[in-house]
Amino acid sequence: MSIVIVDDNATNLLIIEKILLKAGYTDLLTVSSAKELYALLDMNSPRPAEVPVDLILMDMMMPEIDGVEACRTIQADERLRDIPIIFVTAMGDSNKLAEALDAGALDYVMKPINKVELLARIRSTLRLKYEKDWHKERDKRIKYELDLAKQVQRSVLSNPIEKEDIHISALYKPSSELAGDLYAWYPIGPNRYGIILLDMMGHGISSSLVCMYIYSALKDTITQICDPEGVMRELNGRMHQLHQSDSLINYYFTAIYMVLDTEQRTIEYVNAGHPAGIAMLDGEVKQLTEGCCAIGFFESIEVAKGVFQYEQEARIVLFTDGLSEWLDDEEQDGIVKIKQGLQSASSHDPMDFVERISPFDKSEPPQDDMCLVMVSIP
Numbered sequence: 001m002s003i004v005i006v007d008d009n010a011t012n013l014l015i016i017e018k019i020l021l022k023a024g025y026t027d028l029l030t031v032s033s034a035k036e037l038y039a040l041l042d043m044n045s046p047r048p049a050e051v052p053v054d055l056i057l058m059d060m061m062m063p064e065i066d067g068v069e070a071c072r073t074i075q076a077d078e079r080l081r082d083i084p085i086i087f088v089t090a091m092g093d094s095n096k097l098a099e100a101l102d103a104g105a106l107d108y109v110m111k112p113i114n115k116v117e118l119l120a121r122i123r124s125t126l127r128l129k130y131e132k133d134w135h136k137e138r139d140k141r142i143k144y145e146l147d148l149a150k151q152v153q154r155s156v157l158s159n160p161i162e163k164e165d166i167h168i169s170a171l172y173k174p175s176s177e178l179a180g181d182l183y184a185w186y187p188i189g190p191n192r193y194g195i196i197l198l199d200m201m202g203h204g205i206s207s208s209l210v211c212m213y214i215y216s217a218l219k220d221t222i223t224q225i226c227d228p229e230g231v232m233r234e235l236n237g238r239m240h241q242l243h244q245s246d247s248l249i250n251y252y253f254t255a256i257y258m259v260l261d262t263e264q265r266t267i268e269y270v271n272a273g274h275p276a277g278i279a280m281l282d283g284e285v286k287q288l289t290e291g292c293c294a295i296g297f298f299e300s301i302e303v304a305k306g307v308f309q310y311e312q313e314a315r316i317v318l319f320t321d322g323l324s325e326w327l328d329d330e331e332q333d334g335i336v337k338i339k340q341g342l343q344s345a346s347s348h349d350p351m352d353f354v355e356r357i358s359p360f361d362k363s364e365p366p367q368d369d370m371c372l373v374m375v376s377i378p
Contacts (some may be wrong), residue, residue, distance in 0.1 A: 034065035060089035075104035171350035180207030191263040196223040198255035251294030256335030281310035348376035
């Protein structure tokens, strides 16, 4: 524990130092001016080191730089602002004392010094600092774990597919560190692909965890069952396993799952309460609306499969409501923009697609996770 005493009067420094030494505080540093304090805290260095100071006891009235100005300067330094400051002063002006507290000091002790009062205020201030340090360390640990979870979540997202018969890629912009959107695609046979986009209720840690739970079942479910109706029923059963009778919150997700056969030129899909995907099939716009309710609401669900056939070219966009709502403006609905963009699209790059219909330079941040999956079949 390190305490710095700042006072231009040598007698005051000696008195405070002796009081603290007798009370068991042995790691003490004394300086006689704010400039010496700045040097001790390494404030003028271009690459300042971490300074292990637990408390500053500072006189208010000092030559050149007074205590209030020094306090403001320390508080302005992000590296030092959590060091508590107690003023030890003979200044009895209540306005000046209020100014000192407004500058960032936590407390003050009047001169002549009352030993019992000084030690009590030091103990109280140090308790607050230890509590704050504990929370900072915990927050740092949580941030590290969230960053790790974010990396894990991003690592499971499918990589783009660029083949002669199909292009699949995605644009993904979570509103927070951890998102509730998830997409994946898998080959499920010769010239056949299973593609899913889902949007978990909410966003953040809990939604991310449920997303990862569903992801753990996705590959086996899609590659083994394949059929859109069967896949949705299986995922619904998995979600229902999470339900607890005494829980106020039951998680659910919306999704579109489709099976594309690039040889037979067919699209089979189920829309589970999700914003309708948009398909451009041989120049004609179709919406993927057929399906069922959101996944996880009920123990068993009725599922209707939609089927499209095309002869030549197909382009499909699947998106979450976070994207369509973000694209909304006073002049045009976001889904209308997506339809028009698909009709004039010359690229199968989802970033290029979205930037052309509305560049990502809006002043307001997204309120929800945004995801777009783009499929192009030449």
